[in-house]
Amino acid sequence: MNDLASIRQVADHFDLPISTLHYWERRGLITPYRHFGHRHYNADQIYRIALIRLWRATGQMSLDEIAAVLSERPDTSGWRETVTARIAAIEAQLTQLDTARSYLRGLLECRHDDALEHCEGFRAQVTLPAKNHQ
CATH class of the missing domain: 1.10.1660.10 (Multidrug-efflux Transporter Regulator; Chain: A; Domain 2)
Structure with missing residues (x-):
């Protein structure tokens, strides 16, 4: 003991x-x-x-992902699929975080402190809905 x-x-x-x-x-x-x-x-x-x-x-x-990795027998490679999927999800999160950081930095540089929706950098990245021609 x-x-x-x-x-x-x-x-x-x-x-x-x-x-x-x-x-x-x-x-x-x-x-x-x-x-x-x-x-x-x-x-x-x-x-x-x-x-x-x-x-x-x-x-x-997640605990489900961890369980999948830990439950695999040593002679199988199914755990690699779980790890590969987790890496892909993390990479997608990193892309989203990079985009969020860029937007926030752009807001800090905006000259429209009182109306941030008027920032040119922000407006350049937003697509407006098409006008309805009736």
Whole structure:
């Protein structure tokens, strides 16, 4: 038992609520060892928790995506499809963020402080509806 960490130690180490570790267990993402009714984690499970936390924070992966990646058998590559789709979604978000930054920087340079919808740069990028010719 010396090589196992208690749920409290793991929760404190990763700054996670214990309820999060319970939830991840219910979802099948982690598997603690039970000792006298208490949950403990070995090094492999702690690394798995670190991966889940990292993927949630930096990879912006949902728990469903993480479950798909972690549930794949080592001899299959289905997890690659999940990761590839996540990369595509992140790249789309980056494009949207770049566009938003450009618009906001343009607003800062606008001479129409009292009526930002009159900014020439903004107006140049907006297409107006076609006039109805009746």
